[in-house]
Amino acid sequence: MTNNTEKSAIIIGAGPAGLTAAYQLLKETNIKPIILEESEFVGGISRTAKYSGNRMDIGGHRFFTKNEQVNKLWKELMPVQGAPSKDDKLLGIEKPFEENGPDPEKLDKVMLVRNRVSRIFYLRKFFDYPISINPETFINMGFARTIKAGFGYICSSIKKREEKSLEDFYINRFGRPLYEMFFEDYTEKLWGVHPSKISSDWGAQRVKALSLSKAVKEMFAKAFNKNHKSNETSLIDQFFYPKKGPGQLWETMLEEIEKLGGEIRFNSKVVGINSKGKNIEEVIIENSQHTRETISGDIFFSTMPVKDLIESMGETVPTEISEISSMLPYRDFITVGLLLNKLKIKNTTKIKTVGNIVPDCWIYIQERDVKIGRLQIFNNWSPYMVNDNENTVWIGLEYFCSEGDNLWNMGSEDFIKFAIDELVKIDIIDRKEVIDATHVKVKKAYPAYFGTYSKFDKVKEYLNSFENLYCIGRNGQHRYNNMDHSMLSAIEAVNLIKAGNKDKSIVWNVNTEEEYHEGK
Numbered sequence: 301m302t303n304n305t306e307k308s309a310i311i312i313g314a315g316p317a318g319l320t321a322a323y324q325l326l327k328e329t330n331i332k333p334i335i336l337e338e339s340e341f342v343g344g345i346s347r348t349a350k351y352s353g354n355r356m357d358i359g360g361h362r363f364f365t366k367n368e369q370v371n372k373l374w375k376e377l378m379p380v381q382g383a384p385s386k387d388d389k390l391l392g393i394e395k396p397f398e399e400n401g402p403d404p405e406k407l408d409k410v411m412l413v414r415n416r417v418s419r420i421f422y423l424r425k426f427f428d429y430p431i432s433i434n435p436e437t438f439i440n441m442g443f444a445r446t447i448k449a450g451f452g453y454i455c456s457s458i459k460k461r462e463e464k465s466l467e468d469f470y471i472n473r474f475g476r477p478l479y480e481m482f483f484e485d486y487t488e489k490l491w492g493v494h495p496s497k498i499s500s501d502w503g504a505q506r507v508k509a510l511s512l513s514k515a516v517k518e519m520f521a522k523a524f525n526k527n528h529k530s531n532e533t534s535l536i537d538q539f540f541y542p543k544k545g546p547g548q549l550w551e552t553m554l555e556e557i558e559k560l561g562g563e564i565r566f567n568s569k570v571v572g573i574n575s576k577g578k579n580i581e582e583v584i585i586e587n588s589q590h591t592r593e594t595i596s597g598d599i600f601f602s603t604m605p606v607k608d609l610i611e612s613m614g615e616t617v618p619t620e621i622s623e624i625s626s627m628l629p630y631r632d633f634i635t636v637g638l639l640l641n642k643l644k645i646k647n648t649t650k651i652k653t654v655g656n657i658v659p660d661c662w663i664y665i666q667e668r669d670v671k672i673g674r675l676q677i678f679n680n681w682s683p684y685m686v687n688d689n690e691n692t693v694w695i696g697l698e699y700f701c702s703e704g705d706n707l708w709n710m711g712s713e714d715f716i717k718f719a720i721d722e723l724v725k726i727d728i729i730d731r732k733e734v735i736d737a738t739h740v741k742v743k744k745a746y747p748a749y750f751g752t753y754s755k756f757d758k759v760k761e762y763l764n765s766f767e768n769l770y771c772i773g774r775n776g777q778h779r780y781n782n783m784d785h786s787m788l789s790a791i792e793a794v795n796l797i798k799a800g801n802k803d804k805s806i807v808w809n810v811n812t813e814e815e816y817h818e819g820k
Contacts, residue, residue, distance in 0.1 A: 310583055310595060311335045312570050313603030315344025316783045317773025319553045320373070321601045321790035326560035329798060331599065333557070335564040336585055341547070342554050342564075344603075345633070345745050345774075346783055348547030351738040353687035354694045355545045356637050358742060360662050360676050362416065363540035363549075365784035369791060377552045378542055380411045385543075387683040390690075391652045395538075404543050404684070409552060411540040412682055417651065417659045420482060421675075422666035424727060426648075427482070429664060445481070452477035466502055466749075467495040486666055489673045490700045491631060491748055499749040502780065543684050546783075570604060573612045578767045583612075599797060600766075601790070603773035605630065605744045606759060621762045627752040628759075628778060632708060633745035635676075636697040636719040639736040643693055644729050654679065657693055670722040671707070674698040692735065697723065703743055712739040747778040764804050770796075777808060785811035 309325055311318045314337035322333035341347050349356040365371050382401025384393070389405075395413045402410040420427040425440040438446045452475030461468040466487065470479045487495045542548040554564060565585070571592070572584030582596040602609050610617055610625035617625075643657055651659040663675040676696035683689040697719045701707035710718065716737045723729045756778060763771050770793040771777055773786040781789070789810045796804065 307331045307598040309333045309599040309601060310597035311601040311603075312583070312609075313337065313344065313773065313776070314342040314550075314554070314564060315603055315773055315786065316346055316550065317776060317786040317790045318601060318603045319550055319557065320787040321770075321772060321794060322557045322562050323373075323553055323560075324791055324794040325797075326557060326562050328794060331797070333562045334595065334597065335557075335562065336568040336570055336583070336595075337564060337566050338569040340566050343547045343550035345742055346546045346550060348545030349635075349637075349738075349740050351637055352639075352736060354637065354639060354678070355547075355685040356635060356678065356694075356696050356738075356740065357545050357676065357681055357685070358635055358740060359633065359698070359745065360674070360681075360696075361541075361546040361783060362414075362661075363411065363542070363546075363783070365782075367784055367788055370784045370787050373787070374411065374540065374549065377556065378409050378411045378549055380540065381413060385412050385683060386689065387654050390654055393652070408543055408548075410543050412543055413538055414541045414661070414681065415651075415659075416537055416539055416661065417649075417680070418662055418664070419660055420664045420666050421726070421728075422481065424667070426663075441481075445477070449475065449477045449481070451475075463500040465496045466498040466500055469500040470495065482666060485668050486664060486673065489671065490746075491750070492700070492702055493750055497750050499753060501753075502749040541682055543682055545682065545685055570608075570612055572614065573600075573609070575613065575616060575766060578765060580766050580769050599768050599770070601770045601772055601776075601793065603771075603776040603786075605747070605775040606756075606763075606771070606778045607744075609763075609771075609776075610759065618762070621759055624752045624755045625759050628756070629748035629751040629753065630702075630744040631700050631746040631748055632703045633742040634699040634701060634707060634715065635740045635742075636699075636716055637738040637740070638695050638697065638720065638723075638729070638734060640693045640695065640729060641691075641733040641735060643695075644727055644733075654683065654690055655693070665726070667726050670726055671699060672697050672719065672722050673700050675723075675728070700746070708741070715739055744775060747775060747780060749780075753778070760808065764808075767802055770804065770807060772807065779811065781811055 309331050311321055311333050314335050318335055319342060322335055325331045325333050345359050346361050347358060349358055363374060380398035380401050381404050382398045383403035385404045404410045404412060418429045420429045427437060427440060456471055456475040460472050463469050463472065470483045484495060491498055567588040568585040570583050571586045573580060574582045580600045582594050584592055584594050586592050607625050607628045610622060645658055647653060647656050647658045649659055653659045657679060659680060660677055661680050665672045665675055678685040678694045678696060679689055686692060686694040699707055716739055720731060720734060724731050763769060772789040772793055774781045789807050792807045792810060
């Protein structure tokens, strides 16, 4: 343990990055963390929402990483299952269980080993995600679309476009026809703007390693080697998943933080930040009763949206920096949880499931006549997410929107009715099978790569000028990180503090070299 003099670290936000920073500080330094969380729960968008005995994973979170340090930390908090889970037993599924690992039927703190299945729903039919070259794909696409897609891909292989936008990025890897079929509309649903207006940085970060040629190589590798394991997140066959959803891991981490002497304050929104010279000195927080309090500290970690962080710094911020950050774009997120007797869509795969429901963890809804972007089936994430996994189906309908738009402003009952209507329209459910429903909204779920994002480096340079401020995590860095990268940014920040190193480039460079992602 580093022999620091007694210091305090103020950590804004109790998501994966903020909690990891606190945990690492307590394990490896003498610095006491105080976590300030605006809401009543931990995990940020990675939390598990609970409703009438059922659990919702907000956004869907596979636990898979190339980073061994993060992997070790996950297993340290929640060891991998050593015996079959409820659905493993029902279906007679064999998996690579951990020797001497916990039994999920007896203990709660356990990581399950889950099979990855995600598909695209387009033309009222299922397509593999990523797109695979097989007879079913050709049949579903039809002869004319298949020929067009083939020629489009060949053309894109011969002549590459300059990658000025996300549209260029996708066309270079898939050809224009496949881009128009499987990426254009979905991307516009996700971001609210056309891919031609989005920076190619998003593709480089989320799907750089994915292309049609790579998907074909993976297909042949699996055909000739049954033991082949993909190293790309988009192509992996299995992943870890906490028994009761991702929020369970963050709740477990908080328990350890408090045991080690860390502190968390819920309902504590940071509304002001005071600095002197090159250092942050204190933050002003406001609780749910609108009472304000000033808290000083030696070191500050921010996972709050950069837009809000800069605004809270007040008039000391240079005008140009303030203007860039105030226009940084975000996408907000709405999930409708639906409890059903059954789905209308049938399982036509060879994959065994409880109740013979479709085997997907999530389904990308590519249909142009509905606004829903993605559909989660929580039964397939973990049988323990559903109160009655054998007789009901618990799904999440995911919508991308902007705070203040028509979707965001719609009342809860109206939105639930609207969402049900959409699934009925595309023949995924029958209305009569709906048992219960709930509605969850999340602000600033996705930092976006358009608007003033092109000038973001100026904001980053300004934030880095404060020697005791570390911006970490998805919103803290305005970067569409996965959980493991958010955690790694916190780990690297703590390492810098231990070493007395003021160069923060390693923190910002997390997830710029190793691009592997499951996002579409």
